[in-house]
Amino acid sequence: xxxxxxxxxxxxxxxxxxxxxxxxxxxxxxxxxxxxxxxxxxxxxxxxxxxxxxxxxxxxxxxxxxxxxxxxxxxxxxxxxxxxxxxxx
Numbered sequence: 001x002x003x004x005x006x007x008x009x010x011x012x013x014x015x016x017x018x019x020x021x022x023x024x025x026x027x028x029x030x031x032x033x034x035x036x037x038x039x040x041x042x043x044x045x046x047x048x049x050x051x052x053x054x055x056x057x058x059x060x061x062x063x064x065x066x067x068x069x070x071x072x073x074x075x076x077x078x079x080x081x082x083x084x085x086x087x088x089x
Contacts, residue, residue, distance in 0.1 A: 010036045 008029070010020045017036050024034060060073040 006033065008034045010034070011039065014038055
């Protein structure tokens with residue numbers, strides 16, 4: 001590696017920068033010539049979520065299975081796994 005004149009500047013999320021550092025160290029790079037700046041999104045504020053509400057007094061939940069295109073209705077609250085709500089043909 002032509003590290004006599006090569007400076008590395010890295011900016012990104014920590015997993016990316018860790019991978020770059022490990023790769024450079026594995027190549028024997030002079031880490032004195034490595035510089036980084038990290039960034040991350042600000043923490044999300046907790047969302048106030050109300051208790052489960054059954055709209056319009058419905059007593060079933062509709063479950064849509066995307067791959068098969070099947071829709072099933074299950075009693076609310078769902079007392080079993082979603083797969084058990086599938087109709088048996």
